[in-house]
Amino acid sequence: MKILYFSWLKEKVGKSLEEIEKPNEVHNIKDLIGFLKNSSTKHQNAFKYPKSIKVAVNKEFADFETLINEKDEIAFFPPVTGG
Amino acid sequence: MVRVIVRVQKENFILQNEIDNLKSICKEIPGALSSFVGYVRDFSNGKKISTLTIEHYPGMTEKMLTDISKNASQKWPLLGTLIIHRFGTLNVNDQIVLAASASIHRKAAFEATEYMMDYLKTSAPFWKSERVNKDNVWVEAKLDDELAKDRWK
Structure with missing residues (x-):
């Protein structure tokens, strides 16, 4: 899976992109966040308040229950502030 | 078919050129064209800003802006729409965004x-x-913006 981070999430995680193999126990976004939080203290810190984080799967807005696959592009970011 | 233009770019834009371009791609002469331009403010929450940096998600941004334009043309009888949004580092007073829509009559365009x-x-x-003093501060999303969107439902 390709995982992208934007805005302050990118700063907290310390990278804008990472590619991981989908762990068997990860079925949806919530599972993925749980897995990522365990991967480093930076991730743990970045995902400390998941309610303030938005997610997109394959460039479409998704939610924490959205099911994910090995080939998906998943992006995590704070609420948008354009315009 | 409604004509839709979406551009995400670093470069500045010239309002008159963009309006002329939008008009030129409409299949009929629009009797009404409404445009909005957003600029970089010099103050935010009482603090002086020196620059504004805009980041985006390439690919998803264009897709969302196209979806928004198409949804607008399903709600109103439009001839064409235009959205240009800049990214990168901008100075105070710079243009950030241009949204415009062309129609036969003004109400739909507005x-x-x-x-x-x-x-x-x-x-x-x-x-x-x-950029405030020497710090970069991420702008927080405003509840008012969510509420503004919800009134169209």
Whole structure:
């Protein structure tokens, strides 16, 4: 899976992109966040308040229950502030 | 078919050229064209800003802006729509965004432009960071923007 981070999430995680193999126990976004939080203290810190984080799967807005696959592009970011 | 133009770019834009371009691609002469331009403010929450940096999610941004434009043309009888949004580091007073819609009559044009801006604010993946003193501060999303969008439902 390709995982992208934007805005302050990118700063907290310390990278804008990472590619991981989908762990068997990860079925949806919530599972993925749980897995990522365990991967480093930076991730743990970045995902400390998941309610303030938005997610997109394959460039479409998704939610924490959205099911994910090995080939998906998943992006995590704070609420948008354009315009 | 309604004509839709969406551009995400670093470069500045010239309002008159963009309006002329939008008019030229409409299949009939629009009797009404409404446009909105957003600029970089010099103050935010009482603090002086020196620059504004805008980050976005390439690919998803264009997709969301196109979806917003198409949704607007389903709600109003439009001839064409235009959204240009800049990214990168901008100075105070620089142009950030242009949204415009062309129609036969003004009501559709006014409302569609406002609709596109309200949805852009809450659905297009852009993030602003303000340079205040020597710190970069990420702008927080405003509840008012969510509420502004909800009135179109």
